[in-house]
Amino acid sequence: MSETATELVFIHALSPLHAGTGQGIGAIDLPIAREKATGIPYLPGSSLKGVLRDRARGRWDPDTLFAVFGPETESASEHAGAVRVGDAKLLLLPVRSVYGVFAHVTSPYLLERFRREADLVGLEAPEVVQVPERAGVAVPKGSRLVAEGKVYLEDLDLTAREDEAVGAWEKWLGERTEAPVHGRLAVVHDDLMAFLLETATEVVARIRLDDETKTVAKGALWYEESLPAESVLYSLVQAERSFRKDKPMPSDALLALFNGLLDGALQLGGKATVGRGLCRARVGR
Numbered sequence: 001m002s003e004t005a006t007e008l009v010f011i012h013a014l015s016p017l018h019a020g021t022g023q024g025i026g027a028i029d030l031p032i033a034r035e036k037a038t039g040i041p042y043l044p045g046s047s048l049k050g051v052l053r054d055r056a057r058g059r060w061d062p063d064t065l066f067a068v069f070g071p072e073t074e075s076a077s078e079h080a081g082a083v084r085v086g087d088a089k090l091l092l093l094p095v096r097s098v099y100g101v102f103a104h105v106t107s108p109y110l111l112e113r114f115r116r117e118a119d120l121v122g123l124e125a126p127e128v129v130q131v132p133e134r135a136g137v138a139v140p141k142g143s144r145l146v147a148e149g150k151v152y153l154e155d156l157d158l159t160a161r162e163d164e165a166v167g168a169w170e171k172w173l174g175e176r177t178e179a180p181v182h183g184r185l186a187v188v189h190d191d192l193m194a195f196l197l198e199t200a201t202e203v204v205a206r207i208r209l210d211d212e213t214k215t216v217a218k219g220a221l222w223y224e225e226s227l228p229a230e231s232v233l234y235s236l237v238q239a240e241r242s243f244r245k246d247k248p249m250p251s252d253a254l255l256a257l258f259n260g261l262l263d264g265a266l267q268l269g270g271k272a273t274v275g276r277g278l279c280r281a282r283v284g285r
Contacts, residue, residue: 004240005251007259008121008284010177011043011088011233011268015278016202016226019043019269028203030224039197040110041227043088047268048235048281052085052261060257067242068254079243082254085235089113092179092232093193095186095200098152100144102230103186104179105153105200107131107193111169117236123284126168129187135159137186140167144183151186154200158188176284179232202226226269226276234284259283 019033019042032041053069060068070081091114092104111128118125129138137151137158145151151158170185188196208220239255242248262281269277 003251004238005255006121006236006238007255008118008123009048009088009235009237009262010282010284011048011235011266011279012177012179012282013227013229013231013233013277013279014265015229015275017043017229017231017269017279018224018226018271018276019047020224027223028225029222032201032225032227039194041090041197041201043233043235043268045085045087045235048088048266049083049085051266051268052258055261055266059261063244063247064257067244067247067249068239068257079245082240082242082249082251083258084238086237088233088235089117090197090227090231090233092173092181092185092230093196093200094228094230095153095196097145097184099147100184102184103145103151103153104181104184104230104232105186105188105193105196107188107190109190110193111187114234117234118284120236121284126172127165129163129165129169131161131187131189133159134189134191136161137188138163138166139186140164140170140183142183143186145186153186153188153196156192158192163187173232177232177282178280179230181232200228202228224271226271 020030021033034041056065068083071078092106094102095105097103108128108130115125131138138161141162146160149160151160166187170181174181203225206222207216210217239251241251266279267277268279
């Protein structure tokens with residue numbers, strides 16, 4: 001088996017992020033993609049890989065492009081691309097707060113599975129925070145979310161508990177993601193997190209006007225869902241040696257090339273023309 005190089009990439013949404021499924025069967029016409037078993041929102045790895053491939057077209061020669069991402073569709077049988085991009089999983093969900101404007105909310109399960117992937121790349125993350133009370137929330141000392149021992153998320157009234165481990169996560173994530181987690185990190189029970197994942201996403205009504213009457217065209221009202229701005233996700237990226245015969249390169253060199261594409265803003269997911277999906281990415285080290 002060939003040698004591999006692996007990185008963890010953080011994705012910070014600067015505007016609402018719509019990674020859609022194409023259509024929905026419920027009240028929301030255009031829902032976001034969710035994991036089948038857990039209902040947790042995610043961004044398909046193909047979205048990130050496709051955007052970076054397009055960015056590379058203007059920077060790299062074709063042989064380097066094909067070595068990293070694989071050849072064009074009509075020549076896909078020639079060889080595989082060297083870089084594999086995993087789905088971006090949700091780590092921090094921004095939720096409106098009465099104090100502190102908003103909270104970056106996560107849960108023990110989200111932290112635990114993040115640590116599993118961080119371990120694969122040699123990142124030593126803090127210990128997982130446990131929250132035994134369904135109506136409780138763990139916060140760092142000096143949290144701006146707390147007032148008289150309570151944290152108010154949306155219409156939820158939660159009992160705050162200071163935990164040094166949350167402060168450790170806040171510092172660790174702040175250094176690696178540049179997201180505004182300082183004073184805002186909150187860890188809630190997994191059951192409550194499941195509720196927030198269903199109710200705290202952003203849902204907006206969209207319309208199309210009739211050119212003649214300037215009123216809503218018949219059937220042209222729909223609802224679409226997005227992850228809110230300030231959401232934080234992460235993706236596992238792995239590179240092998242180049243499989244392209246005329247472009248031999250080791251895995252670490254290919255991964256370095258891939259990481260170089262992460263500079264500047266990225267547009268991920270759909271609805272780019274209405275400002276959705278503006279993100280920044282950063283390798284976690």
